[in-house]
Amino acid sequence: MKKLTGKISRKRRNDLSFMFVPHRKGNIKTFRIANYRTTLLAVTAILLVALLAITGYTLSLARENNLLKAQHDLEIQALLEEKAKLEDYIASQTNELIENASLISAAATTKTISEKSVEQYKAEYEEMVLTYVDNNMSTIKSVSRGSSKEKSFKEALSDLRSLINLVQSAKLSEDTTNDKISKKESELTSYLDSLPTYWPVDNATTIHSAFGRRLHPVYKRYSHHDGIDIGNKRYTNIYAAGDGKVVEATRVGGYGNYIMIDHGNGFCTVYAHLSSYDVKVGDWVKKGQKIAKMGNTGTSTSTHLHFEIRINNVPINPVLYLEKR
Numbered sequence: 001m002k003k004l005t006g007k008i009s010r011k012r013r014n015d016l017s018f019m020f021v022p023h024r025k026g027n028i029k030t031f032r033i034a035n036y037r038t039t040l041l042a043v044t045a046i047l048l049v050a051l052l053a054i055t056g057y058t059l060s061l062a063r064e065n066n067l068l069k070a071q072h073d074l075e076i077q078a079l080l081e082e083k084a085k086l087e088d089y090i091a092s093q094t095n096e097l098i099e100n101a102s103l104i105s106a107a108a109t110t111k112t113i114s115e116k117s118v119e120q121y122k123a124e125y126e127e128m129v130l131t132y133v134d135n136n137m138s139t140i141k142s143v144s145r146g147s148s149k150e151k152s153f154k155e156a157l158s159d160l161r162s163l164i165n166l167v168q169s170a171k172l173s174e175d176t177t178n179d180k181i182s183k184k185e186s187e188l189t190s191y192l193d194s195l196p197t198y199w200p201v202d203n204a205t206t207i208h209s210a211f212g213r214r215l216h217p218v219y220k221r222y223s224h225h226d227g228i229d230i231g232n233k234r235y236t237n238i239y240a241a242g243d244g245k246v247v248e249a250t251r252v253g254g255y256g257n258y259i260m261i262d263h264g265n266g267f268c269t270v271y272a273h274l275s276s277y278d279v280k281v282g283d284w285v286k287k288g289q290k291i292a293k294m295g296n297t298g299t300s301t302s303t304h305l306h307f308e309i310r311i312n313n314v315p316i317n318p319v320l321y322l323e324k325r
């Protein structure tokens, strides 16, 4: 019995009683929670579970948030890296541009300098060639006009041709409009072409009457023969001895039909006793151009060409000037 009582009282001690005592008149009310520890434990357990659940949820949210943040950070990091790369690229491109610009500028400067030098050397070279040519030309011109010896003029002619060859090989370009040496070449060639050197009759280098004092075939007295007589068949072609301008083309007593050509530099040539002529006063003729036909007009005893070369209107011996061909 005692044992049973003990068991009951132990059970009762496990209960929890709440007593409500009213201030005013009334009955005291007692609430008893049987086995309160168990109840307390259960409630605590429920609360703990709830707490755990809330904490877990909160933690998961936070973790998710952290993950997103980390992802975001990574994206930003990647973007920043891209930006840095772009900036580097732009910087390198800019540097390259600056470097190229300075290279181009340097090249342009070098070009300007070298162009200047080339122009300067060209001018000096031209000056040198022209001085050389002019010095030689003055000698050639004086010999051409003043020589009384065949050798001297022919030597001057040979020197002139050498000089023209020299000038041709000294030319810097084929552009004749802007090249001083080319202009000089034209000048020398014109001078050479104007010199009366072309034998005025084909295949007839024999002189029937020479230059100088002779017994005149018609007047039968000694006088000066101002030219040379070249005989051939009637109507044989006659050619200009050099480039020049026709200053006479007419008929006079002694000469008969005759032509005079002015070659410049004091030189003139005369072609007399012509049967006819193809040119008129004022015509420009080229060396070797056919200008007339041989005849027997004027004071003449047979068909021949009377040919003169005059320097400053003074007749000189044509054989000193004409070249056999």
Ligand SMILES: [Zn+2]
Pocket (backbone or CB within 6 Å): 209, 225, 227, 228, 229, 305, 306, 307
């Ligand atoms: Zn004559």
